[in-house]
Amino acid sequence: QKEVEQNSGPLSVPEGAIASLNCTYSDRVSQSFFWYRQYSGKSPELIMSIYSNGDKEDGRFTAQLNKASQYVSLLIRDSQPSDSATYLCAVNMGGAQKLVFGQGTRLTINP
Amino acid sequence: DAGVIQSPRHEVTEMGQEVTLRCKPISGHDYLFWYRQTMMRGLELLIYFNNNVPIDDSGMPEDRFSAKMPNASFSTLKIQPSEPRDSAVYFCASSPGTSGSPRRGTQYFGPGTRLLVL
Numbered sequence: 487q488k489e490v491e492q493n494s495g496p497l498s499v500p501e502g503a504i505a506s507l508n509c510t511y512s513d514r515v516s517q518s519f520f521w522y523r524q525y526s527g528k529s530p531e532l533i534m535s536i537y538s539n540g541d542k543e544d545g546r547f548t549a550q551l552n553k554a555s556q557y558v559s560l561l562i563r564d565s566q567p568s569d570s571a572t573y574l575c576a577v578n579m580g581g582a583q584k585l586v587f588g589q590g591t592r593l594t595i596n597p
Numbered sequence: 598d599a600g601v602i603q604s605p606r607h608e609v610t611e612m613g614q615e616v617t618l619r620c621k622p623i624s625g626h627d628y629l630f631w632y633r634q635t636m637m638r639g640l641e642l643l644i645y646f647n648n649n650v651p652i653d654d655s656g657m658p659e660d661r662f663s664a665k666m667p668n669a670s671f672s673t674l675k676i677q678p679s680e681p682r683d684s685a686v687y688f689c690a691s692s693p694g695t696s697g698s699p700r701r702g703t704q705y706f707g708p709g710t711r712l713l714v715l
Contacts, residue, residue, distance in 0.1 A: 502639040529688055529706040530640070537660075574640065578702055583628050583694060584653060585704060587640040 489513065490577050492588035503596050505562040509575030509588055512556070519551055520576040520585065521560045530574055534560060565595045599623070601707030605691050615677040618710045621670055622691030629700045630666055630704060632688040640688070646672065647694075650710050679714045686711050 489512045500569045505522075522530035534549040536542045536558065542549045548561040558577075561567055563594055575588040598687070599664045599689070602621040610616055630645040644654040649666045666672040676683055690704040 520703065529709050531706070532703055535703055576704075583647065583692065583702065584630070584642055584645055585702070586642070589639045 489586045490588040491589050494573050494589050495592040496548045496594055499565050499592045501595055503565055505565045507560040509558045510556055511577045511581045516577045518578040519558045524572045545578050549556050567597055571594045585587040601689055601691050603707035603710050607711045612715050613678045616679045618674040618687050620689030621673045622624040626691035627694045632685050634683045635685045675681040681714045684714050
């Protein structure tokens, strides 16, 4: 089992709809969870961080964390073509500073 | 504020040559990370430093790879000798760490160095 798993996609969503991205992780003691967005040819940039169970909202983005199920998700409301990118889920492992990244989900928003 | 700075942005070299990648972290960040990204393997952590000291180098693929951090504002990743399978994008990232930061543990990435070994 991979430490951090994501559906690689591609995930195709019509403009204006909700895009839902999912991630599961293997380490029960993980405390910090991150979603990064990476445009083609660019570096990963932070979208959301979440540390506690429940939902965290920031503009059109909502991160959801369920530590019991070892599951973290990202919802993008009112999807825009500019949201088309690869989304990387990252989890700290074993309480350490290092992050383990999933393979990423490629998201395409269709106008 | 300046972000993480990496150089060169692109490097093309021939097999067997030495390659040195450079990174300047964000000022005040205590942690520095080196990653490699390929289509097949995704984003892999190679090594990370805390206060200039290497903490975990378990991701360094083999002895051909070495990394140093002589001071808080500079790090290098060296490949000697380089091989075609080393072709990838190499990212440097820095982090303020997890204590007392509102975005604890967040890593900020540099623009990357795209390496091609022929």
